[in-house]
Amino acid sequence: MTAPDRLPAADATELKEIRTGCPHLDLTVRHVRDFAAMMRDQNAEALPAWMDRVKADDLPALHSLVKGFHRDLDAVTAAFATPWSSGQVEGHVTRAKLLKRMGFGRAHLPLLRKRILHSP
Numbered sequence: 528m529t530a531p532d533r534l535p536a537a538d539a540t541e542l543k544e545i546r547t548g549c550p551h552l553d554l555t556v557r558h559v560r561d562f563a564a565m566m567r568d569q570n571a572e573a574l575p576a577w578m579d580r581v582k583a584d585d586l587p588a589l590h591s592l593v594k595g596f597h598r599d600l601d602a603v604t605a606a607f608a609t610p611w612s613s614g615q616v617e618g619h620v621t622r623a624k625l626l627k628r629m630g631f632g633r634a635h636l637p638l639l640r641k642r643i644l645h646s647p
């Protein structure tokens with residue numbers, strides 16, 4: 528997940544060898560990096576062309592992502608244009624789910640509520 532220009536030389540060489548040996552992985556890396564650049568630059572206009580390029584390749588996992596984007600294209604496009612992020616909320620939801628799982632299904636609402644409110 529590190530930016531390619533920030534990778535140590537040994538890691539960059541190893542990554543290049545891995546990508547050379549697996550064309551599907553190389554395609555996936557290129558598509559993911561292109562998507563990351565679109566998000567970073569907030570370039571929603573490039574999204575349709577990116578989705579077409581992904582659909583043209585044999586990458587079922589990314590095809591699923593593109594299908595999801597098509598289902599709610601307005602929301603995806605808005606995500607590029609707005610500075611808002613739900614990252615902090617999602618972090619709290621993940622923490623609450625972790626605490627619930629730690630109770631092995633035995634922690635009912637009163638105990639779960641106390642654990643959530645009193646955990647760091």
